[in-house]
Amino acid sequence: MLDMKYIREHEADVRAALDHRGADVDLDGLLEKDRERRAGLQEGERLKSERNTVSKEIGLRKKAGEDTDQQQQRMREVGERIAALDGQNRALEEEIAGILLTIPNVPHKDAPVGPDDTANRLIRTVGEAREFEFEPKTHVELAESLGLIDFTRAARMSGAGFVLFKGLGARLERALMQFMLDMHTREHGYTEIAPPLLCHAEAMTGTGQLPKMAEDMYTIPEDGLYLIPTAEVTVTNMYREEILQDPLPIRHVACTPCFRREAGAAGRETRGLIRVHQFDKVELVKFVEPETSYAELESLLGHAEEVLKRLELPYRVRELCTGDLSFAAARCYDIELWAPGQQAWLEVSSCSNFEDFQARRARIRYRNDKGKTAFVHSLNGSGVALARLFVAILENYQMADGSIALPPALVPYMGGLERIE
RNA sequence: GGAGAGAUGGCUGAGUGGUUUAAAGCGGCGGAUUGCUAAUCCGUUGUACGGUUGAAAAGCCGUACCGGGGGUUCGAAUCCCCCUCUCUCCGCCA
Numbered sequence: 001m002l003d004m005k006y007i008r009e010h011e012a013d014v015r016a017a018l019d020h021r022g023a024d025v026d027l028d029g030l031l032e033k034d035r036e037r038r039a040g041l042q043e044g045e046r047l048k049s050e051r052n053t054v055s056k057e058i059g060l061r062k063k064a065g066e067d068t069d070q071q072q073q074r075m076r077e078v079g080e081r082i083a084a085l086d087g088q089n090r091a092l093e094e095e096i097a098g099i100l101l102t103i104p105n106v107p108h109k110d111a112p113v114g115p116d117d118t119a120n121r122l123i124r125t126v127g128e129a130r131e132f133e134f135e136p137k138t139h140v141e142l143a144e145s146l147g148l149i150d151f152t153r154a155a156r157m158s159g160a161g162f163v164l165f166k167g168l169g170a171r172l173e174r175a176l177m178q179f180m181l182d183m184h185t186r187e188h189g190y191t192e193i194a195p196p197l198l199c200h201a202e203a204m205t206g207t208g209q210l211p212k213m214a215e216d217m218y219t220i221p222e223d224g225l226y227l228i229p230t231a232e233v234t235v236t237n238m239y240r241e242e243i244l245q246d247p248l249p250i251r252h253v254a255c256t257p258c259f260r261r262e263a264g265a266a267g268r269e270t271r272g273l274i275r276v277h278q279f280d281k282v283e284l285v286k287f288v289e290p291e292t293s294y295a296e297l298e299s300l301l302g303h304a305e306e307v308l309k310r311l312e313l314p315y316r317v318r319e320l321c322t323g324d325l326s327f328a329a330a331r332c333y334d335i336e337l338w339a340p341g342q343q344a345w346l347e348v349s350s351c352s353n354f355e356d357f358q359a360r361r362a363r364i365r366y367r368n369d370k371g372k373t374a375f376v377h378s379l380n381g382s383g384v385a386l387a388r389l390f391v392a393i394l395e396n397y398q399m400a401d402g403s404i405a406l407p408p409a410l411v412p413y414m415g416g417l418e419r420i421e
Numbered sequence: 422g423g424a425g426a427g428a429u430g431g432c433u434g435a436g437u438g439g440u441u442u443a444a445a446g447c448g449g450c451g452g453a454u455u456g457c458u459a460a461u462c463c464g465u466u467g468u469a470c471g472g473u474u475g476a477a478a479a480g481c482c483g484u485a486c487c488g489g490g491g492g493u494u495c496g497a498a499u500c501c502c503c504c505u506c507u508c509u510c511c512g513c514c515a
Contacts, residue, residue, distance in 0.1 A: 041471055045484045052484090055496040059439035068495075075495040243468090245431085365468095371450085373468075 001100045001361050004034055017106040020113050020322035030099050037092040044085040051078050101211060105357040107322045108294075108331040114321035120334070121321065126305070127314035129338050130396060137402065138341035139394040140272040143169060145402055146420055148394075149273070161262065161277040163387075168420050172393070172406075173280065175413035176386060177255045180282040180307055184383055188303045190253035190284060195234035197256060198225040203237040206362030208328035208354075215263045227259035231283040232380045237362055239287065243373055244366040249288040249296060253383065255280060272391070274346065279387035286379040287364065290356065293377035294331070297353040301333050304349045304383045310409040313392050314338040316345065330355045333381075337388065341395035346388040351381030 007014050008031065018025050054075055058068045112121045143149040148169025154162045165173045184190040204210040204226050209217065218227040228234055231254040244250065258281050273279075284303060288296045301317065308315045320332045329352035336345035356375035359365070365373045397404050403421035411418055 038471065041484085045471070048485085049483060051495075056439070058495055063439080072495040079495070243431090 001357065002103055002106065003360065004096065004100065007031070008034060014106060017322075018103070020107060021104055021325065022115060022323050023104050025099075025103050030096065033092055033096050033099075037089060037096060040085055040089045040092065044082060044089060047078055047082050047085070051075055051082065054078075101205065101361075104327045105325075105330050105354065107325055108353070111325065111331050112319060112321040115323040117321075117324045119321035120324055121319040123317040123319055123333065125314075125316040126309070127312065127338075129314050130340065132340060134400045136340040136395060137398060138272065139339070139391040142341070142394045142398055142402060142404065143273075146404070148172065148420070151272075159277075161275070163273060163276055163278075168414075168417070171414065172410075172420070173386060173390065175410055176389060176393075177280060177282065179310075179410060179413045180383060181253060181255055183307065183310070184253040184282070184284060184303060188251070188306075190251040190303075193231075193235050193238070193252045193254040195228075195231060195238070195254055195256065197228055197234075197259075198223075199228060199234055199237065200224055201226065203233055203240065203362075206237050206240050207233050207358050208361065209233060212327055216261050218259050218261055228256065229260050230258050230281060230382075231256040232285060235283065235285040236358060236364075236378055236380070239364045240362045242364060244287065244364065244376065248366055248376065249286055249292070252285045253282060254285070255282045257281075258385075273387040274342070274391065276387055279385065281385045282383045284351075284381050284383040287359075287366075287376045288379065289366070289368070290374070290377050293353050293355060293379060296377075297331065297333075297351060297379055300379055300381045301335075301351045304335055304351055304381050307384050307389075308335070308337065308348075311389075311393065311407045312409075313396055313407075315348075320350075326350070326352065328352070328354045328357050330357065335384065337392040339388075339392050339395045341398075342391070346391060348384040348388045348392070349382035351379070353377065353379045 002014065007027070011027070011031065015027055018027070054071055058071055058075075061068050061071075112119055114120070140151070144151070146169075147167055148165065150164045150166050154164035181192060185192050198220065201210055201224065204217070209226075209229060213229070217229055219225070220227075234256075235252050235254050238252075239250075257278055259278050262275055262277060284300055286296055286300060305315070305317070315335055315337045318334050318336065320326075320329075320334060325332055329350075332350055332352040334347050335349040335351070337348050339346050355377050358378045359375035364376050364378070366376045368374050393407070393410075394404055397407060399405055401421070403419055405419050406414055406417065
């Protein structure tokens with residue numbers, strides 16, 4: 001969330017930023033509540049100061065055997081006024097906090113301004129889309145004919161949007177996870193984390209999934225738990241309400257299932273792996289000093305791209321415009337893979353710098369070089385999402401006979417297998 | 422799931438209603454002493470919010486904070502209630 005003090009002191013900037021995002025926020029109402037709160041706070045603090053002084057005096061006079069009934073009576077009345085003011089102030093504070101939680105981050109000044117994904121900026125395209133001398137099949141056709149995925153049985157158990165990997169399909173899924181985790185831990189300096197897959201509302205609020213995305217998540221009401229839609233939630237909230245002692249930057253990687261209800265997406269991409277309720281994802285998370293966070297964003301993006309380079313898959317990188325940025329992000333790059341069977345670009349990674357937006361919500365701080373506590377900057381990006389990567393591998397590496405020639409980087413992870421047929 | 426014991430600053434650990442603005446020690450920071458190191462001595466020490474001075478760095482004033490939330494009281498770390506977490510034992514369990 002944004003700092004109330006920042007909003008107060010940079011009203012015009014905030015107003016412009018929200019406008020660029022297309023966010024509808026009653027900033028005037030918020031600022032008025034903030035003024036009311038500070039006035040009430042000052043009055044309450046003045047009364048408390050008086051009570052503290054007089055109470056101390058009562059103690060001393062009682063010890064001296066003097067009568068203090070009159071003072072006690074007066075302080076009782078002051079106490080009642082304090083209680084009333086405290087109540088008002090708390091209500092105002094809650095209202096203000098509630099509003100702040102719904103205000104999205106201020107985009108970075110260099111983020112392209114625009115209303116939706118048509119205004120996103122193409123950064124680069126890497127690799128060439130392969131020329132097929134036959135009609136490329138979709139991953140659904142390939143996976144079914146090779147027995148890699150059983151869509152029918154998964155749907156019978158769990159409904160549409162769930163998949164069951166089988167045999168070499170399950171093996172390929174596992175190989176991809178292992179390949180990516182090995183690269184990020186051995187070569188890119190990330191520490192591997194295996195976090196809980198369920199967590200409570202406070203953690204979801206910390207990273208910004210709540211309150212806005214409530215209906216996109218699976219819940220377990222009896223226990224007050226949510227299934228994570230991304231490992232970002234638990235890996236970031238690891239440090240909730242902490243002052244970090246470890247030297248920055250902290251770099252973590254986690255491979256977890258991700259659960260998404262995809263509410264509102266009914267009917268879209270119901271076949272196949274493109275949009276599913278449960279998928280695996282390798283997630284990269286960083287906590288860094290504010291001065292370095294944009295350099296860290298570039299290296300994060302590079303780490304995610306490296307996966308696709310090693311797998312020799314064609315992809316492009318786009319920077320999201322202000323209207324397309326996710327709620328908590330200040331700046332974000334999407335990586336999209338070319339899928340010949342779909343004839344479409346598939347988003348497999350979003351690399352975002354949240355600056356101190358998540359850290360303020362989750363109260364994650366560090367000590368700067370002056371020894372002062374300050375909010376860290378947090379970043380994350382997929383490195384990369386599995387289901388769609390699986391799609392791209394099948395569709396890009398398919399042969400005329402329907403078999404899959406595995407990319408060389410993956411062969412060791414498939415026990416030496418070079419081809420799925 | 423049952424029973425019991427706990428939760429105090431960066432750490433250890435005192436504190437059962439009023440100079441506690443949280444003792445003491447450790448650690449950290451600054452300084453003194455010192456050929457170097459060690460030791461010793463002196464000083465200092467958290468977080469948040471609000472106000473105020475200042476160009477800023479940084480001061481100063483106030484309030485709150487002893488796991489969280491409520492209550493009693495003129496006054497709560499301390500008394501009462503609820504909750505969470507940790508530990509020990511029992512039960513169950515991959």
